[in-house]
Amino acid sequence: MMAKAKRKTLPKDFEDQLAAGDLEALKRVFDLCELDARGGVFKQTALAYSACPDALARWLVEQGADLAAPDSRGDTPLHSRSGDWRGGVELLIELGADVNHDAGGRGTPLHRAAAAGHVGTVQILLAHAADPDAVDRSGKTPLLVALQNCSNATIERVAAIAELLLGATAGRAEKPRPFLGRLLGKGGKQISAVTPEMQALVQRIGTNFEFHRANFDPDSVEAASHALDGLYALFDVAPVARRTMHDGRAPIVAGAAGWQAQHQELWKLLVPSSGAAATVQGEVIRISGRISDELERNGGVNWDADYKKMADAFLGHVGPAQALPANELAKTRALVAELKARRGNAAELCKLAVAWVVLNPHPIPSPAPDYRR
Template sequence: MKMPKTKKKLLPKDFDLLLKAGDITALKAVFDTCDLDARGGYGKHTALAFSDCPDELARWLVGQGADLEARDAYGRTPLHYHASSWQGRIEILIDLGADIQATDHDADTPLHKATKSANAEAVRALLGGGARADAHNASNLTPLAAGLQHCSNVQIEPMAGIAELLLAAEVPRDKGLGDLFKRAFSGGRRVQAPITPQMQGFVRRIGETFEFHRAGFNPEYLEATSAALGRLYALFDVPPVPGRVMHDGRAPIIVRSARWQDQHKELWALLVPSKGPASTVQGELIRIAGRIADEVGGNGGVNWDADYGKMTRAFLAHISSGAPLPAAELNRAARVVADVRGLEGAGGELCELAVQWVKINPTPVPLSPPSYSR
């Protein structure tokens, strides 16, 4: 007796292209040779998790027995994927019975994923399907808190709308959230989600980041984004972050903080532009040190390239110019630069040395065009 042929566990490499073509007959034919839960994509997810998966194919797959809760390598279900994607199809998965409170390896629900992506339509659909706004992930963050924590400048406008949706979402009365509850809705049937000091801190961070980059922000979206930021301040009762005042390029550069770590932050805010090189040697020295510290300390040096090498050489040249650092500190800088990617705390040492040089060279020095583009 002939044994049935085992079906493939991996989707075709061109499955993305097949989805974009939208030929349902051709897509169904894939599963003549592939398992209904065959995997593909970087997370090894099933066909149901692809954002381009047509509704008709999704219904057919589930009808044939595909697992609607199939997990990828990170514990995410198809609904997690669609909640994260602006092209995601939330409604069809909910209609098919997807678990709206499923959690991944980080204990994120689909609603957490939607807020982190600032996907307002997905948030609205998930709330309409019964998603809980008070669910906590492994970092003890609700979807709203997680969204605020991850909010970038370009996400401020949708995040303001998302915050309004989530603050108005119904939450159980027995959660012991005490004085942090806002006013009850009419009739006492619903209570607004709580605003926490942590959320307020996230909103302040959003404001600080935006104000740092305001001058270089796309003017086409500046007014709407600024207005949305004002809505976030009002929603979370956070005083507006003052606008950034940069150094005029002429007056002596003075630091007021006591610790070099705080002095570096102060000088960064004063001298480093939103993007591109600084206009002064002082500002560029602070920028180079900060960029290198972020790359080697935060990214493990994965983006290190020839430009970073040029930046380290420029750093050594700058601290040797004007009133140079003492010989011992110049030697220290050379040692740090020589092993900058392998020496623990190397970025911090460069920041400290940069601050030292600026303090003994307070008169702004115009920067010549640098040889690097980072």
């Protein structure tokens, strides 16, 4: 009688069993399951779980488990652990996992660790000969994906990763170049690992941080700011100027040429990084920008009752004080009605907002809104 074939899938409660940590019970799972049985959202093997005990991982490899078994995305266990905050990559490397496996073009484990902002894992992978210059099928290096995935909350980690990756790249050159807070090549020029695309990303990171600086966590803003300065130095990027918000008292003036540039200028001056503006002028600019962005860029996917309330509030704001000329006000009423039905030219609302602010330079305190966006 033929032996019953083993299961290709792990038990549904496998993660609970890993958490329990009973090694013998975990080994018994594989009396019924193949060594490379899959589980979880991405159909990964037991070796891919960061919670997999070292003793179980060693035992599985000794029994013949595949260290390069891909999950449904093509990632190996080392890729999965590199992208997990819990890490656990050292043992897999010790057992023979390929640190430069490219997952069919999706990138190496170093790409995963860099994208996720895991500084310690990046250090470990580099220490075990991970290639800092490896590219995925899109031609992206680990450094590029780290910068692309950087948010305000991860600036400190990305700055540390950038320093590690640039240092590793410099160390691979035929003639090692000095690393003194900034990497320079012969004649004081940056090493080739730094590209204009990376410099643009650093500038974007700085712009986003400065926009949100005023509302940033006060306990970590200085550390993030210091790390951002480090990124500027590493990539030879001029620091983004700190954002200066309107003081709520002085006349509001837009000096840029053209209403589009004036709208951007007024946005930076009056619109907070979250929540409603303190002045009616700022709220008029904010509402027009939010509605335009939702309808023109996002296709109205998130359009709801709050957006309609914002459109009504806009109409209410531009009527009092120095109202728009009668023909412009009539145009605004018709436009708001169209936009509420997700029709019409949303950019025109931004143009009308600028026109109203120009007519009303003296700050008007904004009432509490009845919408949450």
